[in-house]
Amino acid sequence: MPLENSSSDAAAKPRSETRRPSFFWVLAVIVLPVMNLAIRFRFHHAERMPQSGAFVLAPNHYSEIDPVVIGVASWKLGRAPRFLAKASLFKNPVLAWFLRTSGQIPVERAGSQSHAALRAAEELVEKGRMVVVYPEGSLTRDPDLWPMRGKTGAVRIALERDIPIVPIAHWGTQALLPRYGKKLSLFPRKTIHVAIGDPLDLSAYRGKPLDQASLLKATGELMNAIAALLAELRGEPAPAERWDPAAHGQKETGRLEG
Secondary structure: OOOOOEEOOOOOOOOOHHHOOOOHHHHHHHHHHHHHHHEEEEEEOHHHOOOOOOEEEEEOOOOOOHHHHHHHHHHHOOOOOOEEEEHHHHHOHHHHHHHHHOOOEEEOOOOOHHHHHHHHHHHHHHOOOEEEOOOOOOOOOOOOOOOEOOOOHHHHHHHHHOOOEEEEEEEOHHHHOOOOOOOOOOOOOEEEEEEEOOOOOOOOOOOOOOOHHHHHHHHHHHHHHHHHHHHHHHOOOOOOOOEOHHHHOOOOOOOOOO
16 A cells, blocks of 8 residues: 555666666666566655665565565665675575676574684675665564564674665566466566664664673664665554564575474
8 A cells, every 4th residue: 555655667766887888778678677567566665765875675575586576676765785695595596697797695594604604795795785684584483474573684784894774665466477386477567665773873782792692682673674665565464573483483585384
C-alpha cells in the first residue's frame, strides 16, 4: 500500500555513483530491462539513502531473489550494490566472474572464512562504498515473513569502521518469488515497496569495547528498526519480539522444512 511520501522509480534520487562508468553498467544493461518489465518500485523515504561515503545497508530477507531486488533498488537510488554473498554462488565459474568483477564478497556461513568476509567488506568501506549485509544471514524463519533474530556482522562492520548503518525493508517480493520458490512470476507486473530508514543510532556503542553482549543488543535494535519499516509498508504492527529459530527447533541456515 503506497504511503503518502512514496516515489516511483524515476523520482527516486539523483544517481551520483551510478553515473560513473563501471562494470555495473554492463550488469544494468542485462538486468534492468527484465526487472523493469517485472517490477514497479515504490520508494518510501528515498531521501534517506546516502549518496556518498561508506555505509552498511541492512535489508530484511525472505525471498531468494531479494539480492536482485535490493541491488536494482539500490541502483535506482543512486548507489552501486556490493553484497556479502553466500559462497556457494561462486561455484559457477561464469557467475563467479560477474560477482567478483562487480565487487561482491563470498561468505562462508561458518568457520574461519566468515571472518575473512568481514575484512573484505571493510576494504569496500575504506574506498567509500556501500556494502549490503543481510543481518539475518538467511531467509527468515518467521512464518509470517517478519524479520527474525539477527547476527552481529552488519553492526560489527559499522562500529569497527565508524560508519553509518542504514536499515531498509521491502515488501511485495514474495509475489515475484515466494520463500524457497522455484519459479519466478514475472507477469503481471508486481509492485514492490521499499522503505529506507534513518541511520541507526549507535552512539551508545561507539568508542567502547565490542563485547558480544553489546553487539547482540545493537543488532536487536537494528532488527527492530527493520521490522518497524516493514510494519509501515505492510500496514500492520510487527511482532513485539523477533523470531528465534533456536527456540522453535529450527536450523538457522539451509532450506526450512515443513
